[in-house]
Structure formats: structure tokens, C-alpha cells
């Protein structure tokens with residue numbers, strides 16, 4: 001986890017030395033108090049000598065603490081840097097489909113705030129745990145040395161503490177396991193409630209949105225139950241500290257009364273015992289604080305152990321640049337019972353335009369996803385550029401593809417920078433040319449700061465159709481040999497539509513185009529149409545005329561589309 005493990009050793013040794021010095025300073029209380037009470041030397045040193053030793057130990061402890069804190073911070077920063085890099089590397093190796101999982105949603109929170117908390121383990125928890133444990137050990141050894149009876153008392157206190165600490169951390173963990181899952185559900189419901197306000201208000205359900213109120217009730221009930229367990233855990237650890245103090249004082253007092261201990265050493269020992277128990281309770285606090293980071297570390301573990309996309313070390317030699325082929329592909333989404341694609345075979349020659357058509361939910365988008373290797377298929381092969389996608393590096397595959405889907409994401413940057421994402425080294429003329437073709441110039445002319453206008457996070461400042469135009473401009477600029485395009489059905493006004501048609505025509509000239517088509521003109525103009533049925537099977541493929549002549553499902557689909565779009569036009 002740390003890039004420089006050699007830093008760990010000085011950090012641990014440093015914390016142990018701090019503990020050793022603090023333990024010695026506490027143990028030195030015994031002879032100091034005895035020297036004070038008996039007004040004579042103890043082990044050849046008078047009170048002044050012992051006070052000097054205490055003073056030196058205090059200064060030493062201060063200096064060592066400072067050095068140890070610095071070392072611990074260096075380890076914590078190194079740990080954070082290494083974790084950021086590890087998470088980044090791991091995320092980069094995941095198939096694109098991985099980001100659809102709930103874990104991906106938690107990723108940004110993890111990388112920003114939660115990793116900082118993980119860093120605190122080394123900055124504030126691990127070092128103190130080591131130094132306090134060492135200090136406790138030194139006190140016990142000193143007590144044995146001073147008086148075996150006192151050493152025995154302190155030694156017995158340790159397993160009691162350990163047992164109670166384990167029990168209370170177990171209770172804390174159990175409590176959290178009860179209330180955290182419903183809290184996560186509640187957070188998701190709140191986000192859903194905020195995001196779907198339009199739909200909720202139009203159904204007049206703002207006051208009574210059952211999923212949210214149910215999640216609230218469940219979270220409240222779970223929190224109450226979980227808090228009970230957590231409170232018992234906290235109480236237990238607090239009570240045991242007090243209990244051990246009382247037992248230590250009682251036993252020491254009894255030994256003094258019985259004459260087994262001199263009164264003065266007994267008094268000094270009670271002072272030492274008080275410090276000892278506070279050291280033990282500090283250890284408990286550190287252990288509990290570490291325990292509180294466990295879910296975070298588990299979450300990190302999920303990310304760090306996710307299976308990366310297997311890929312070769314070097315790019316393959318493409319045998320058919322620009323071509324795409326699916327050979328008998330069957331694919332099931334993770335966790336889904338039925339396959340989304342079944343025995344799909346299709347060939348897309350380089351430079352051609354293939355339209356994917358079919359009912360909603362049939363699997364058209366899934367075809368585009370398996371071509372882009374969002375997921376690896378269950379069986380069959382997907383070839384891009386003549387080579388199976390599994391035999392290409394991610395960089396090589398992505399270099400051949402431009403994807404223009406409906407959910408276009410724009411970066412929180414200027415309009416121009418968002419087009420330039422297509423190819424960072426493009427000249428200004430190339431950027432403007434691609435933008436003109438895709439109709440982005442009209443958008444720039446309308447915006448207050450033209451090309452320099454910030455489009456907002458995700459492209460909030462632009463409409464859906466405008467965002468898609470920017471994505472098409474990116475694809476034009478990238479000049480990738482293969483373009484996967486989901487033709488938007490919604491948010492297209494006449495201006496948008498004519499721009500997109502013109503841009504698609506240009507894309508056809510420079511690339512192979514696989515288009516999820518919804519418009520009659522696009523479908524009829526394609527070199528080949530692949531009709532996918534509701535079960536994710538290829539129902540028919542061929543040219544528009546060939547498929548119409550068969551008079552099968554495609555012909556019925558076409559006539560339905562024709563009448564639907566005709567109805568739109570006449571109205």
C-alpha cells in the first residue's frame with residue numbers, strides 16, 4: 001500500500017521509542033514519589049536527581065514525539081499517494097461496463113474524502129497505538145521490577161482490557177452493519193427524489209413518495225437498533241476503564257493495609273496505575289478509531305480487488321482496419337437471468353454504414369457496447385479491425401472508435417475545449433471545421449462568450465441535441481476509422497436534425513459508421529440494415545429493398561415507423 005515500505009520501519013520504531021520514553025517517564029514517578037516521601041535517596045539518587053531525570057525524559061519525549069509525528073505524516077502522505085495511484089490504475093483497467101455498477105458511484109466520494117480518512121490511520125492512529133502499547137508494556141515491566149505484586153496486578157488488567165475492547169468493537173461493528181445499509185438506500189432515494197422531481201410532481205406525488213418515506217422509516221428503525229448496540233459498546237469500554245481503576249486502587253489499598261506494601265510506594269503506585277489505565281483507554285480509543293475505518297477499507301478492497309480487463313501487453317496487427325464483425329455473439333448483463341444478445345452475427349465492411357434497428361430493449365445499444373468492449377461476451381467473438389477485441393490493448397481499441405451515444409458527457413470547460421477533446425493536437429482550423437460541420441458554430445454564436453463559453457458540469461448549459469452535436473464534432477475531429485452513433489430520437493429540432501444529417505454524411509465519407517437508427521432516411525440510406533428482435537437475436541439483415549421485399553418483421557416495423565413519423569409531420 002505504501003510505495004516506500006522502508007519508511008514504515010522508522011515510523012514503527014520511532015513510535016516504539018516514543019512509547020519507551022513515555023513509559024520510563026511514568027515509571028520514574030515511583031522512585032520520585034518515594035524519594036519525596038522518604039526524604040532520602042532511592043537507588044542512590046535523591047529527589048533532585050529524580051526530578052532531573054523526569055525533566056530530561058519530558059524534553060526527550062517532546063522532541064521524539066515531534067520527529068515521530070513527522071515520520072508518521074510522511075508515511076500517511078505516501079500511503080495516500082500510493083492509494084490514489086493504485087485506485088487510478090485499477091479503475092483504468094476496468095471494462096467500461098464496470099462503471100455502471102453501484103461501486104462506481106461511490107468512487108468519487110472514496111477518492112476525494114474517504115481516502116483522506118484512510119490516511120489518518122497512519123497520521124493519527126497507527127503511531128499512537130504503537131507508542132501507547134509500548135508505554136503500557138514499559139510500565140508493566142517497571143511495576144514488576146518495583147514490586148512483583150504490583151506487576152501482577154497490572155498484568156491481569158491487560159487481558160481484561162483486551163477482551164472488553166474486542167467486545168466493544170464487535171458491538172460497534174454489529175451496530176453499524178444494522179444501520180448503514182438502510183442509510184445508503186435512504187441516500188439513494190433522496191437523490192432519486194431530487195432528480196425525478198419533474199416526474200414526481202407531474203404524478204402529484206411530491207407529498208407522498210412512498211419509496212422515500214419507506215426508506216426513511218427503515219433507516220430510522222435501523223438507526224435506533226444500531227445505536228443501542230453502539231452505545232452498549234461505548235459504555236462497556238468507558239465502564240471498564242473506571243472499573244479497572246477502582247479494582248487497582250482497592251487491591252493496592254488492601255495490600256498496603258495488610259502490610260504487604262509500604263504506604264508510600266502504594267500511593268505512588270496508585271498514581272502510576274491511574275496513568276496506566278488512561279494509557280490503556282487511549283489504546284482502546286485508537287483501536288476503536290481504527291475499527292471505524294474498516295468499512296472504508298472494505299470499500300477500497302472492493303475496488304482494488306475488482307477483476308481488471310485482461311488485455312495483451314502490446315497492440316495487435318490489424319488485418320482489416322475499419323471493419324467490424326460479430327461472430328455468433330451471446331452476451332448476458334451481469335446479474336441478469338436472460339441474455340441481451342443471442343447468437344448475433346453481423347459483418348460491417350470498412351467504409352460502410354450499417355443501421356441497427358429493432359424494438360426498444362432489443363439490444364441495439366448492447367451491440368455497440370460489446371463492440372467498444374464495455375463487457376466481454378459470454379460466447380462468440382467481436383472483431384474490430386479484423387482482430388478480436390480481447391487481443392487488443394484498450395488504447396488500440398479506443399483509438400479505432402468514436403462513440404456518440406445519447407447520454408453525451410461534456411467536460412466542465414469551454415465549448416471549444418470540449419470539441420478539441422476529440423484530438424488534442426488538432427489545429428484551430430481543424431477544430432472549427434469539425435465544429436462547423438456538426439453545427440456547433442450556431443451554438444457558439446448564440447452563447448454569450450462564444451467558443452469560450454463554459455458549458456457547465458456534464459454540459460448542463462446545453463440542450464440534449466446541442467450536446468450531441470458537440471459529440472459529433474469530436475468524432476469528426478478524431479477521424480477514428482469506426483464511428484458508433486446512437487441517433488437521438490428526442491430533443492431534435494429541425495436545425496439540430498439537419499446538422500446531424502449533414503455530419504453523419506461527412507462521417508460516412510471518413511469512417512465506417514454503425515448507427516442505431518430511428519429516422520426513416522437514415523435507415524433507408526444505410527448500406528446494410530441489421531434488424532434485431534425483442535429477444536436480442538438478429539432477425540434479418542440486408543439492404544432496405546431486400547428486407548422490405550421479404551415482407552417480414554422489418555417490413556412491418558418500417559411501415560409502423562413510416563406511419564408514426566408521417567403522423568408527426570402532418571400534425
Ligand SMILES: Nc1ncnc2c1ncn2[C@@H]1O[C@H](COP(=O)(O)OP(=O)(O)OP(=O)(O)O)[C@@H](O)[C@H]1O
Nearest residue numbers: 100333336340358359360361362363364365366367
Ligand atoms: N447496464 C445494463 N444492465 C443490465 N441490463 C441492461 C443494461 N443495459 C441494458 N440492459 C438490458 O438489456 C436489454 C437490451 O437493452 P439495450 O439498451 O441494448 O436495448 P436497445 O435496443 O438499445 O433499446 P432502446 O432502443 O430502448 O435504447 C434490455 O432488456 C435491457 O433491459
